[in-house]
Amino acid sequence: MTAGSYMSSRNARKRCSLRHRETRSSPCLSRREVSCMGDETLIRRQSKRRTLSALGGVAKLQRFSPIHYLHRRYRAWGFLLNGPTIIQEAYDKAGSKPFEVLAPDARYIFVTTPEHVKEIDSAETELSLYYASRQILQPQYTMHHFGWFDRPLEGVGFVRALRVHLTNRIPSLLPGMREMVKERFAELQMRNPVVGGVTHTPLVKTIIKTVVLLEAHAIFGPELAQNEEFLENAVLYIEQLALCAEIIRACPEWMAPFLGRLIGRWHTAQRFIFESLMPIVTRRCQEREMASRGESVPKHDDCIQWLLDSATSKVQRTPKGVAHELMAIWFAALHPISVTIIYALEDLCLHPECIQPIRDEIHAQYSDFESTTQGLPLLDSFIKESARLSPVESQSVRRRAIAPFTLSDGTKLSVGDWACTPVTSMMQDGRYYPSPLQFSGFRFAPPEVVASIGVDAYLASPRQEKPSKLIEGDQTFYMWGVGKQSCPGKFYASALAKVVISHLVDEYDIKLVDPTAPRWWTWRTTRVPNEETMAIFTPRQR
Numbered sequence: 001m002t003a004g005s006y007m008s009s010r011n012a013r014k015r016c017s018l019r020h021r022e023t024r025s026s027p028c029l030s031r032r033e034v035s036c037m038g039d040e041t042l043i044r045r046q047s048k049r050r051t052l053s054a055l056g057g058v059a060k061l062q063r064f065s066p067i068h069y070l071h072r073r074y075r076a077w078g079f080l081l082n083g084p085t086i087i088q089e090a091y092d093k094a095g096s097k098p099f100e101v102l103a104p105d106a107r108y109i110f111v112t113t114p115e116h117v118k119e120i121d122s123a124e125t126e127l128s129l130y131y132a133s134r135q136i137l138q139p140q141y142t143m144h145h146f147g148w149f150d151r152p153l154e155g156v157g158f159v160r161a162l163r164v165h166l167t168n169r170i171p172s173l174l175p176g177m178r179e180m181v182k183e184r185f186a187e188l189q190m191r192n193p194v195v196g197g198v199t200h201t202p203l204v205k206t207i208i209k210t211v212v213l214l215e216a217h218a219i220f221g222p223e224l225a226q227n228e229e230f231l232e233n234a235v236l237y238i239e240q241l242a243l244c245a246e247i248i249r250a251c252p253e254w255m256a257p258f259l260g261r262l263i264g265r266w267h268t269a270q271r272f273i274f275e276s277l278m279p280i281v282t283r284r285c286q287e288r289e290m291a292s293r294g295e296s297v298p299k300h301d302d303c304i305q306w307l308l309d310s311a312t313s314k315v316q317r318t319p320k321g322v323a324h325e326l327m328a329i330w331f332a333a334l335h336p337i338s339v340t341i342i343y344a345l346e347d348l349c350l351h352p353e354c355i356q357p358i359r360d361e362i363h364a365q366y367s368d369f370e371s372t373t374q375g376l377p378l379l380d381s382f383i384k385e386s387a388r389l390s391p392v393e394s395q396s397v398r399r400r401a402i403a404p405f406t407l408s409d410g411t412k413l414s415v416g417d418w419a420c421t422p423v424t425s426m427m428q429d430g431r432y433y434p435s436p437l438q439f440s441g442f443r444f445a446p447p448e449v450v451a452s453i454g455v456d457a458y459l460a461s462p463r464q465e466k467p468s469k470l471i472e473g474d475q476t477f478y479m480w481g482v483g484k485q486s487c488p489g490k491f492y493a494s495a496l497a498k499v500v501i502s503h504l505v506d507e508y509d510i511k512l513v514d515p516t517a518p519r520w521w522t523w524r525t526t527r528v529p530n531e532e533t534m535a536i537f538t539p540r541q542r
């Protein structure tokens with residue numbers, strides 16, 4: 001079935017106008033070439049021509065310098081291992097101007113001023129998160145043949161499912177979540193190795209296995225969340241997806257179909273997840289049909305149902321469409337929040353002076369938080385400070401150019417280039433954050449809350465002029481992206497982090513086995529937590 005036959009007429013028009021736009025703005029392509037191509041092929045061709053023009057333009061190929069070219073490729077490949085440092089160096093040199101960083105498969109233009117961020121966020125027909133995500137995920141090979149473009153141009157349905165339905169559901173999810181953390185963590189601890197009479201907890205694996213259970217409940221529903229084999233594959237799916245997509249991205253584009261099919265066979269978890277989802281989603285679709293005929297059907301309140309209720313196109317209402325959306329959401333959901341919690345727990349061990357005020361706050365306010373999702377400002381600030389200094393990502397507000405675009409200062413993006421923000425560099429910039437590299441757990445908390453701790457040292461440590469919450473972004477804090485394409489799961493993510501950390505801090509004394517060990521390694525723009533990190537969780541005596 002073709003993509004076009006699925007699309008609503010509005011989206012068909014939108015895509016059509018995009019194609020025309022690309023055609024008009026690409027003098028290098030003949031009419032015949034364009035008429036034979038899909039959107040993606042068109043972008044690839046333009047991208048190749050852009051590479052030539054970046055080297056001096058097709059007309060100026062005589063000036064092509066092999067040394068210059070090799071130097072650029074060397075820098076681009078170096079980005080994979082050294083991304084955050086390369087971005088930081090370029091940021092320091094650029095002042096507030098846009099700057100270029102090369103990766104093997106893209107040219108990134110980083111912007112920093114609020115005006116430029118607004119420009120890239122508003123350029124919806126030229127710059128697309130949807131296309132950037134497709135490049136990151138390679139869903140046709142890593143998500144069981146997900147036809148990314150078979151659905152509306154921007155995935156309105158799943159955004160609504162998360163931003164509206166999941167967020168509204170948080171108060172009813174919260175009370176059961178702490179109990180789940182308690183049981184899961186205790187069960188995992190029993191399986192962890194004992195060294196010299198003390199249980200050594202592999203922090204990364206244990207937190208991921210805890211978070212996976214909570215998120216599976218909200219996203220896949222209770223039936224699959226109780227299936228241990230499914231949960232194991234849900235973690236494996238993320239790991240295999242990330243690896244496969246990276247291999248495909250690192251190779252020349254003409255190899256992608258062949259390589260993708262080959263690697264796809266090894267990526268067994270995608271099949272497992274898809275095949276586990278299909279019977280459940282198919283049943284839900286049947287129930288929806290029955291309900292439309294007035295028959296009585298069970299009520300469900302999970303992401304499968306919200307996706308069906310929020311779908312804006314026919315393809316998103318099919319069992320396959322829903323299963324694919326779930327697989328995409330799952331990738332976005334599991335990794336960043338697990339890693340944020342891991343780094344926050346490590347930071348608690350490295351800054352033990354913050355633990356007692358946070359414990360006192362949990363004692364005083366946790367039940368209110370559970371019923372209202374509000375409160376716990378010290379813990380909230382601590383997580384935000386940890387995310388500021390140990391962010392998962394060094395790049396945010398990612399948009400891939402699907403048509404040429406020029407920023408107001410004249411910086412040009414060709415088709416295939418990316419616009420984005422250097423989120424880490426901005427969050428650690430002394431112009432916006434006093435003593436930017438100093439960890440100050442209560443930096444973002446309201447002054448009266450910090451004063452109520454009654455210890456002057458907390459008041460004296462660096463603090464922001466204006467308090468803010470973890471879920472609040474601003475012109476210097478792009479952890480959640482920006483505007484209407486900012487993270488639709490951020491309220492849930494923030495609540496989940498608080499539940500997990502509150503339980504562990506309240507019930508255990510935590511310390512790292514080796515506080516000096518490296519906490520992460522980097523790949524492209526991501527900080528990947530060190531799987532070797534061991535922690536000791538000692539149950540607290542009360």
Ligand code: HEM
Binds near residue numbers: 490
């Ligand atoms: C600490 C945890 C998280 C962080 C830091 C985070 C960050 C982000 C960012 C920065 C974006 C926008 C991409 C961009 O503009 O570059 C995004 C998008 C997204 N996030 Fe999150 N996220 C987190 C947790 C979650 C969770 C728990 C869910 C689901 C329950 C989720 C679902 C999504 C989805 C589906 C998108 C894509 C939205 C779209 O395509 O319009 N995220 N996230």
